Amino acid sequence: MDLDLRKVRYFAAVAGTLHFGRAADELHIAQPVLSRQIRALETDLGTPLFIRDSHGVVLTDAGRQLLADTGPLLASADAVRRRVSAAARGSRRLVVGFRTGIPVIPAARAFEARQPDVAVDVQRMEWDDQASMLLDGRVDVGYVRLPIDETGLRVTPLYTEPLMVVLPAAHRLAGKEEVTEADLAGEPLVWHAGPSTQPTRRPHPDSGVRVRGVEEKLEHVAAGRGISFVGRSETVFYSRPDVSYVPIPELAPDQVCLAVAAARTSPLVDAFVTAAQATAEITAECGDLGAAPVE
Secondary structure (H helix, E strand, O other): OOEEEEEEHHHHHHHHOOOHHHHHHHHHOOOHHHHHHHHHHHHHHHOOOEEOOOOOOEEEEHHHHHHHHHEEEEHHHHHHHHHHHHHHHHOEEEEEEEOOOOOOOOHHHHHHHHHHOOOEEEEEOHHHHHHHHOOOOOOEEEEOOOOOOOOEEEEEEEEEOEEEEEEEOOOOOOOOOOOHHHHHHHEEEEEOOOOOOOOOOOOOOOEEEEEEEHHHHHHHHHHHHHHEEEEHHHHHHOOOOOEEEOOOOOOOOEEEEEEEEOOOOOOOHHHHHHHHHHHHHHHHHHHOOOOOEEO
């Protein structure tokens, strides 16, 4: 039995709202039609996906498992559609995603020297969309920073770079040559919106602020709402008078990796991965003037 992706999309809408009426509105279909499609999917799979009673709608164990698998499944289908459309247009291009502070040019030049008929496009990614952009085909290969949800991805370490603490310019530690974790004890932390862990061994109070990108992070730190951490290459790209970047040597370095959707097989992607590995040292030097390549 082959899964009907339209039914899976309908299931995802209901699972996301746990309300058939709202899901039908989102899908622009009538609620009875949606209900029939969900019942048909349950018949196809041989198991109930939802429990419907007077208290509302909840997922069964089977429904929760399908929901966990739905994201990668639909993302893969979207990626296939994009690649087929590109092939139909006769275009030869590779979209490379990157995080702030990571230069793509060294690997792109090496790749284009061997693939002169392929254009390299670039697309910036943030913490919370690194994985999704790779899985749904918006980017073919991406320079990512850990942590990242590696489900459905192949992740290859490239190099590391030191972490820096970001402080308001008027902070008592601003301008120091370096600081320790003990120096920062009790400082509230500005968090990323996506998968994130505290880089320090000492837990920090939560500032209550959630950010997507470096620009948002620096705005909140400059306003005195908390401290944060960045890779040293990011400090090169964002020099501003209202924040101070201070080394904190005892922290584990930031890990820069190359990521590709695990289901993706492409000679062009493989060629770019090879180029990125060959130019990792140059990329590290361009990015932060001192990162360490992974052996």
